[in-house]
Amino acid sequence: MKAQLENIYNLATSDIEQANTIADIEEIRLKYLSRKGEFNSIKKGLKDLSDEEKRTVGALANQITNDLESLLKDKYDKFYQKELNEKLQKDRIDITLSGKYIPEGKVHPLTSTTNEIISIFQGLGFSVVSPELSPEVETEYYNFDMLNVPKDHPARDVQDTFYVKNMPNVVLRSQTSGDQIHIMENQKPPIKVIAPGRVYRNENINARKNNFFHQIEGLYVDKNITFGDLKGVLNEFIRLYFGSARPTRFRSSFFPFTEPSAEVDVQCIMCQGKGCRTCSGTGWLEVLGCGMVDVNVLKGVGIDPDVYTGFAFGMGVERLAMLKYAIDDIRLFFNNDKRFLEQF
Ligand code: DAH
Numbered sequence: 001m002k003a004q005l006e007n008i009y010n011l012a013t014s015d016i017e018q019a020n021t022i023a024d025i026e027e028i029r030l031k032y033l034s035r036k037g038e039f040n041s042i043k044k045g046l047k048d049l050s051d052e053e054k055r056t057v058g059a060l061a062n063q064i065t066n067d068l069e070s071l072l073k074d075k076y077d078k079f080y081q082k083e084l085n086e087k088l089q090k091d092r093i094d095i096t097l098s099g100k101y102i103p104e105g106k107v108h109p110l111t112s113t114t115n116e117i118i119s120i121f122q123g124l125g126f127s128v129v130s131p132e133l134s135p136e137v138e139t140e141y142y143n144f145d146m147l148n149v150p151k152d153h154p155a156r157d158v159q160d161t162f163y164v165k166n167m168p169n170v171v172l173r174s175q176t177s178g179d180q181i182h183i184m185e186n187q188k189p190p191i192k193v194i195a196p197g198r199v200y201r202n203e204n205i206n207a208r209k210n211n212f213f214h215q216i217e218g219l220y221v222d223k224n225i226t227f228g229d230l231k232g233v234l235n236e237f238i239r240l241y242f243g244s245a246r247p248t249r250f251r252s253s254f255f256p257f258t259e260p261s262a263e264v265d266v267q268c269i270m271c272q273g274k275g276c277r278t279c280s281g282t283g284w285l286e287v288l289g290c291g292m293v294d295v296n297v298l299k300g301v302g303i304d305p306d307v308y309t310g311f312a313f314g315m316g317v318e319r320l321a322m323l324k325y326a327i328d329d330i331r332l333f334f335n336n337d338k339r340f341l342e343q344f
Helices: 002-018 022-033 038-048 051-090 109-123 178-186 227-242 295-300 317-325
Strands: 137-139 170-172 191-200 212-222 248-255 258-267 284-293 309-316
Touching: 002 022, 002 038, 002 051, 022 038, 022 051, 038 051, 109 191, 109 212, 109 227, 109 317, 178 191, 178 212, 178 295, 212 227, 212 284, 212 317, 227 248, 227 258, 227 284, 227 309, 227 317, 248 284, 284 317, 309 317
Parallel strands: none
Antiparallel strands: 137 170, 191 212, 212 309, 248 258, 258 284, 284 309
16 A cells, blocks of 8 residues: 555646646645545555554655645645736836826716706705696697686697697697696695796707796695795705895786786896896896786696696796706707716
8 A cells, every 4th residue: 555655646746846836736735635646546445454554654644744744735826926926017017107187077067957947946845746747748728728828828729839740739848837737637636746847949040048947836725825935945946056145126027827926026137227238227136936826727637726726837848948058049958969068
């Protein structure tokens, strides 16, 4: 058995001698030293030897195993360094090359303005309408009839409103106010919601007008809602959106679906009220329309005007963004010119 052990030892050392890679070393370790390796199968014969022999042969076996282990380890360490160096050399990167420029995405200014307005109204207790109550393709019934707009009102004219071809009474909505009707048909008071969305008008496109733009509609219906509540909410909105120092005024106006109606102006941000081109010399900029929900509108959706009152408002998102960021052409929002979009 001693001879057998020495024979294996010699074979193993010559294998180790010839090994060239870490993989070779692993293979040799498996071949000789693993549980199923050559040494173990010889060592199994130990149990048939006398006690005396067991001791000497056992000691030799251990000695040989230890020697082989340490030979393997030396070689392994050597190859490890060598292979590591080779790998480092091969994978070396040229850090003097300039990197790839990955342009940063931006939120579109209309999206961020909409989000900002939404979050201000959420802070004032309004929730956002669910999209199915805010369709862009609408019927005249919601866009006009239920909003108390007379059948012969010029706003219905094809000059202003896009009618859908071959679909009688179907329009691209010209205002988000129709959402008021959808909301009140679907929910009992108290109602306190805003409805942001895109609207369409058949305009001649210029620096101030596009044939689609965005509005945010607001509606608050409950018991004892007064014009004072309307003023409080809208003044607070303007304060938060434009900053605290900006004076506002409520100007009497007319909308078919509100009575009384008003338009809200803020002091011109360009000239601080002195009068300039932006404000046409008036010192004021109109920012939204509003009013107390007309009794006819409440009746139309089955809300008793003797029990409930409410106010509504509507504002143009482009206009509010233009005023805040001093943008002088509405078309800039829709051209996708990166030089413009990158500034936000
Ligand atoms: N729908 C109006 C427009 O497009 C804006 C408006 C005015 C909305 C008064 C309202 C309101 O809710 O009360 O010009």
